[in-house]
Amino acid sequence: MVDEEISQSILVSGESGAGKTESTKNLMQYLAFMGGRPSDSSEGKRSVEQQVLESNPVLEAFGNAKTVRNNNSSRFGKFVEIQFNERGKISGAAIRTYLLERSRVCQVSDPERNYHCFYMLCAAPPESEKYKVGNPRKFHYLNQSNFYELNGVDESQEYLATKKAMDVVGISSDEQEAIFRVVAAILHLGNIEFTKGSEPDSSQPKDDQSRFHLETAAELFMCDKTALEDSFCTRVIVTRGESIKKCLDPAAAAICRDAFAKIVYLQLFDWLVSKINNTIGQDSDSKFFIGVLDIYGFESFKTNRCLTGTPLVSSFRLGIGYFITVALYSHLTNRPYILCSFEQFCINLTNEKLQQHFNQHVFKMEQEEYTKEEIDWSYIQFEDNQDILDLIEKKPGGILALLDEAWYVYVSIYFCLYIMFVFLSTIIYHIEYISYHILCGQYTL
Numbered sequence: 001m002v003d004e005e006i007s008q009s010i011l012v013s014g015e016s017g018a019g020k021t022e023s024t025k026n027l028m029q030y031l032a033f034m035g036g037r038p039s040d041s042s043e044g045k046r047s048v049e050q051q052v053l054e055s056n057p058v059l060e061a062f063g064n065a066k067t068v069r070n071n072n073s074s075r076f077g078k079f080v081e082i083q084f085n086e087r088g089k090i091s092g093a094a095i096r097t098y099l100l101e102r103s104r105v106c107q108v109s110d111p112e113r114n115y116h117c118f119y120m121l122c123a124a125p126p127e128s129e130k131y132k133v134g135n136p137r138k139f140h141y142l143n144q145s146n147f148y149e150l151n152g153v154d155e156s157q158e159y160l161a162t163k164k165a166m167d168v169v170g171i172s173s174d175e176q177e178a179i180f181r182v183v184a185a186i187l188h189l190g191n192i193e194f195t196k197g198s199e200p201d202s203s204q205p206k207d208d209q210s211r212f213h214l215e216t217a218a219e220l221f222m223c224d225k226t227a228l229e230d231s232f233c234t235r236v237i238v239t240r241g242e243s244i245k246k247c248l249d250p251a252a253a254a255i256c257r258d259a260f261a262k263i264v265y266l267q268l269f270d271w272l273v274s275k276i277n278n279t280i281g282q283d284s285d286s287k288f289f290i291g292v293l294d295i296y297g298f299e300s301f302k303t304n305r306c307l308t309g310t311p312l313v314s315s316f317r318l319g320i321g322y323f324i325t326v327a328l329y330s331h332l333t334n335r336p337y338i339l340c341s342f343e344q345f346c347i348n349l350t351n352e353k354l355q356q357h358f359n360q361h362v363f364k365m366e367q368e369e370y371t372k373e374e375i376d377w378s379y380i381q382f383e384d385n386q387d388i389l390d391l392i393e394k395k396p397g398g399i400l401a402l403l404d405e406a407w408y409v410y411v412s413i414y415f416c417l418y419i420m421f422v423f424l425s426t427i428i429y430h431i432e433y434i435s436y437h438i439l440c441g442q443y444t445l
């Protein structure tokens with residue numbers, strides 16, 4: 001990089017649990033050793049590279065979870081850009097994260113777990129008592145799976161380690177308190193159940209337990225309880241000049257609650273990343289950088305099983321479409337898959353695309369160049385995955401295009417039914433209207 005004055009990037013790719021995150025940490029330690037400067041211990045300030053390394057436990061607490069393959073699986077993509085000055089010394093860094101798997105906040109399949117931070121907080125008195133959490137088995141967002149403890153991991157110690165790492169990356173104790181308040185509030189949100197309200201198609205908290213969790217969540221979010229309840233049980237439609245409040249039935253209110261929990265968690269995670277970036281500091285004058293991309297790993301299993309559990313695929317349309325997708329993908333690649341979510345399917349697709357990029361640059365283009373220059377070269381055999389990408393992505397005919405088409409068909413059928421309904425109700429209304437007037441003697445046949 002210094003000799004050629006060109007920035008470089010390293011892509012760390014592989015199956016889930018293969019060791020990408022651990023390798024990334026080793027890589028960064030190496031870069032810190034090569035390009036680091038001694039920290040300014042007189043001021044107690046930590047160097048950029050130390051801060052980047054020490055931000056890992058924070059990101060892992062909020063972005064990692066136990067999966068079938070890995071007890072500490074990263075559920076987000078991470079690109080760390082380490083910036084260097086012209087002398088090859090580290091001058092700044094930036095961490096960018098991609099697509100945190102937010103469905104996990106509300107939906108966990110056995111034997112996986114939700115994000116580590118939830119279990120840490122439950123095991124951390126006195127905070128657990130203060131925030132009215134404690135036994136993870138009591139919370140809907142955690143008890144959908146029977147897996148609570150990780151072998152050899154003391155969650156209360158992990159909680160302390162995460163707080164210590166937060167200190168290092170410049171998150172104040174007030175901010176730490178606010179972060180864990182939000183984490184606890186999300187757990188309470190999950191326990192709010194809804195039942196039919198007094199008006200038709202309306203909803204309200206089911207019982208005293210649900211009202212308790214609603215009140216606690218509002219207290220922790222520091223917001224008005226009624227406003228929070230309204231945000232789940234009603235929908236505001238804004239038209240020109242006025243806004244209309246529409247009630248939601250219990251099922252729709254539960255979907256609203258989950259959507260709220262997911263978006264709050266995502267905002268919290270993004271806030272953490274931006275806070276870490278602010279503390280580390282970027283160097284706008286840096287000459288070049290080395291980027292390290294730690295992508296989420298693909299999953300490949302012996303037995304194929306398809307759980308259409310996420311809200312996206314729980315609809316009939318995508319449920320069927322998704323099942324066909326998995327079956328075809330598995331058949332074509334001759335790799336049996338367990339895909340527990342639509343998100344994991346997208347992760348696998350991303351990995352296939354990266355593999356194709358690698359094939360393209362390392363095998364295809366390089367070997368074409370050798371052939372063109374007539375260099376004596378023994379051809380390297382490699383497995384081209386273009387057919388897999390075509391199967392999924394090709395337009396028209398690819399699986400994603402078929403899913404889109406299915407969606408249009410679904411919307412069109414829905415629209416036609418709606419028009420027919422409006423048409424029929426208008427006719428019925430007119431028949432009733434005319435009959436009424438005939439009966440009243442205002443019309444003669």
Ligand SMILES: Nc1ncnc2c1ncn2[C@@H]1O[C@H](COP(=O)(O)OP(=O)(O)OP(=O)(O)O)[C@@H](O)[C@H]1O
Pocket residue numbers: 014015016017018019020021022023070071072073074075295296297298
């Ligand atoms: N170099 C290593 N030294 C020690 N342990 C390792 C090493 N590489 C991997 N491991 C072990 O394997 C586990 C999984 O590794 P890691 O989290 O890096 O996988 P990953 O490829 O990033 O997985 P995912 O894609 O699911 O995030 C680690 O928790 C650790 O126990």
